Amino acid sequence: MGEQPAAATRMAEISTLFPAGQGDFLVTSADRMLFYVHQTALLHASGNFKAAFEKSASEATAGAIPALKMEENAVTLEILFQYVYQDRQSPSIGDVHILNNVFRAARKYEMEGVLQQLRKSLLETRLHQGRIIQPLYVRYPFATLAIATAFDCKDEARFALRECLKGDLASHIKDASGIQVPADLVVYVMRLRRERAAWFSSKLDSWPWPTEGCHNCYRGYAEIRMQLEKELAFSLDYKSVKQVVIDPSRTCSSQHHIPEATRELIQAWDAEWFEMKQPLPLLYTQL
């Protein structure tokens, strides 16, 4: 307690979700937001608060509400407390960094129920103003994978891992900047992606070379193949590969038609691709 608590309190903001007069306990965030919460609600979420309440009660001046300063910031605490109050609608977390912080706080205070709800939020599809919002594991697969792995959410991690094997890895990784990611996890994701890229390459091998005997046709075909292999290294996108190989409008520089992949070939690829992309991959800790 400082020497001038009244002056300090005047400068702090009060959470609109947990305003004065509603709770019997005052929590201050690291960035000086005030939350009026109920001791019973916090105790229900975690027995860890018991000692803090007793200490605060013994230190509180007569007539003042017992108070505790927590290390988390206001954004984290506001979400954490919403989960603590089970009669409130659970908050929607669209930012993986905030989610990571709330997870950390919930684990630190051993809030089992809150951890379970946070887990659910990784896979949840939400409705916002009449629009469907894709779950976090689809929007930010690598960040979700890192969080799910760190907080021992194995099934959720496998869903996220499956998404990490599609699209542009660099942009997936960028979404996770600032979130701790074990090096093993990055290596493992890259390994699975390399295996998948090898599958794409082997499929391209079954797309026949032109048979015209025109060297411009060979060159045209080779250029398309090179371009595709280059793109594949960045983005494992089956649809865009398929788009290229079924394009009937490709010609060589002598205006010969470069044959597209046959329908039968594409059907065989489709079936194999479906079989490959559907199952949830194992985590490296499960191998």
Ligand SMILES: [Zn+2]
């Ligand atoms: Zn030609």
